[in-house]
Amino acid sequence: MSNAGYATPAAEFTRPNNTTAYAAGDVVGATAAAITFGSSSYPLPGGPVTIRAAELRIGASAVPSGMSFFTLHLYSVTPPSALADNAAFNLPSGDRASYLGSFVIGTPVDLGDTLYVRADSLNVDIDLAGSMLFGYLVTAAAWTPAAETTFSVKLHVMAV
Numbered sequence: 237m238s239n240a241g242y243a244t245p246a247a248e249f250t251r252p253n254n255t256t257a258y259a260a261g262d263v264v265g266a267t268a269a270a271i272t273f274g275s276s277s278y279p280l281p282g283g284p285v286t287i288r289a290a291e292l293r294i295g296a297s298a299v300p301s302g303m304s305f306f307t308l309h310l311y312s313v314t315p316p317s318a319l320a321d322n323a324a325f326n327l328p329s330g331d332r333a334s335y336l337g338s339f340v341i342g343t344p345v346d347l348g349d350t351l352y353v354r355a356d357s358l359n360v361d362i363d364l365a366g367s368m369l370f371g372y373l374v375t376a377a378a379w380t381p382a383a384e385t386t387f388s389v390k391l392h393v394m395a396v
Contacts, residue, residue, distance in 0.1 A: 297350075
């Protein structure tokens with residue numbers, strides 16, 4: 237959904253076909269873990285925007301033991317570090333120029349066949365480099381995932 241001054245870019249991915257446990261601080265993603273929030277409908281491509289809220293949906297019917305909150309780290313370009321799923325998050329010197337900051341999304345709750353959490357009132361101001369935004373989803377605690385679990389991250393963005 238988008239209109240003048242507002243957009244809801246989303247990124248969806250399926251994690252790898254394994255049940256390798258995550259440690260606290262690990263990146264969660266597809267094999268190449270950077271996620272892309274592509275949208276030609278950002279309210280102000282290449283300009284300042286405010287992320288007002290973020291949603292995380294996970295295709296699972298129960299919260300895995302140990303799963304806690306997630307942090308989303310944002311970048312203006314595809315992160316040069318090219319971290320893979322289950323890699324320890326790091327902000328190496330090569331990523332610093334494109335790093336836009338991070339925020340906590342929260343801990344998902346069980347809604348039957350879906351795990352869900354929404355972080356409201358974020359008010360995170362960033363400058364877009366174009367019409368794309370990139371990120372790493374990072375877990376705060378150790379837990380063991382199911383193979384090929386689907387994830388969806390949606391941002392609620394407004395022009396500044």
